Amino acid sequence: MIVVKNLEKHYKIAKRDPGLRGAIKSLFHRKFETKKAVKKINMHIKAGEMVGYIGANGAGKSTTIKMLTGILTPTSGEVKVNGIIPYENRQQNASHIGAVFGQRTQLFWDIPVRESYELLKHIYEIPQAQYEETLKEFVDVLHLEPLLGIPVRQLSLGQKMRCELAAAFLHRPKVVYLDEPTIGLDVAVKVRIRAFIKQMNARYGTTVLLTTHDMQDIEEICQRIIIIDDGSVIYDGSIQDIKSQFGDKRVIHFELEDAADSFVLPETISEVTEVLPRSDEDPHLVSLSFSNKNISGAEVIHTMMNHYSVADLTIADAKIETIVEEIYGRGMKKEVQHEEIH
Amino acid sequence: MLSRYTKLYYLFCKQNLKVMLEYRMDFLLGVLSVMLQQFAGIFFVKIVFDHIHALNGWTFYEILFIYGIAATGRSIHHIFFDNLWTLGWQYIRPGKFDRLLIRPINPLFHFIADRLQQDGFGQLFIGIIVIGTAMPHLGISWGILEFFILVVMIIASGFIFVAINLFFATLSFWMVDSLPIVWTIFNLSDFARYPLTIYHKGIRHFLTWIVPYGFTAFYPAAYFIKGSGFERLALLTPVVAIFSCIIAYWFWNRGLKAFTSTGS
């Protein structure tokens, strides 16, 4: 259904020196910086698959989705969705896809939800009978009845997102792209939305590509995940595989009394634990990753307590979060090593 | 294809009208304020003519007629194509433009149909009144043919406004927001509400062949003014309109292409 080969997207960012002088200088000759947002990625998604597309902020997820929907033209590489090259036949592609982009609405702002759907019915040329049947189904699953008469601008975020999802699936598209559909929603709404997505897939065989920061979304909806980091795919496989491959992984976050700049791993555990890259946000935080085949969590904690004054700690077990964190950590590490070599 | 878009346009319009009626007060105030603005302009011309009999050979009613065509042509743009002003700050910057690109219809159509501007009705209303007032004083007899030509001229005038705004709004695909440029250019159309003969030759040529606002009011009006000397040039108005629209649409497609390759 979705075939992507060596896909790349480079953004050109106009660079200029700070201040008025820089502004004036940039009028005459502009310097450009190239940002490689997506680098030679490959993926092959079959009809009816539900794939989680995950990665840190700025990893290139939205850029990829924009290329798949035809909004962006790739710098190089190939994309085919349902046999169509999206950026060349944008309108043709559009009739077979649905999309939700985070907090941006696809609906018509000022008019009631029901009228928005009516317009979409005409835009996508949905047969009346099918439209009525679909709408009735969606209203049931997403509990839209009380919202239909309200203009979109008056809806709460959760209500809007439910309406938004219905709009994306209304024309029974073959593929639906969901770019952070659950961001900022409360648990009850998330549950409803997940159920809806699963039902659509089961009933209509809709292919779904989902990006989210909520691993619960991924665990419940997707059979497969693709992890992207800094524009490159660093993992593509089933959730089962990743769990058994990394299932013995544990991460413990230590909150130290002192700033952790000069932190070194105690020698006794340095063979079997790894320090994950530290965030700038919390200078006291040190995260250690290890496999519980090699060392027990208790021993790691014990050793750390002996060497440092620990204010607090959290143990993350082999949930998908931990694993992903671990994989990001490696991705970043690779890069650091790269720089050292050059 | 055409009938599909006609139907879609009708449906978009219906929704927009519903919203308008929901904000009845806004509707009335908008129409009234535009009418007031127009009155102020006409009043100014009236005051000038209280002191002189003719302006560079043009009588009060002739000037009024030009003014009326400008207002009516402009109202077509104002009512149906007003969304052009918002391309940069309401669509591209906030990322709303993406939405238009994932719909199976022409994005320009979608963009234009997204909005109907009620205030323009005030302009239309005034324009028709002004034309009606000036018509009997132009010294020609009005038959069916003249009426038909007048309507064609006004529609052409409207589309020249549209083409020029579309052209400059399209610059928003490359820059942060081209609104200041669109404004500046649009204000040039005020010049065209007076006989172009009162201006320097350079300005006249500019408003005829570069940014053809001359064809939005003065030339089409001159067609109906005996001995204006511009009757033949006036006949070019529909051609200029079509030509301008083609250029503007071509430019829009270029802009779209740039947008889909830069993503901003």
Ligand SMILES: Nc1ncnc2c1ncn2[C@@H]1O[C@H](COP(=O)(O)OP(=O)(O)O)[C@@H](O)[C@H]1O
């Ligand atoms: N229109 C743009 N122009 C320049 N750079 C961009 C543009 N859009 C995104 N980027 C950059 O490309 C990278 C990937 O962005 P994005 O695809 O939005 O990531 P994600 O969705 O994974 O958070 C980021 O570094 C971002 O700053």
Ligand SMILES: [Mg+2]
């Ligand atoms: Mg994103």
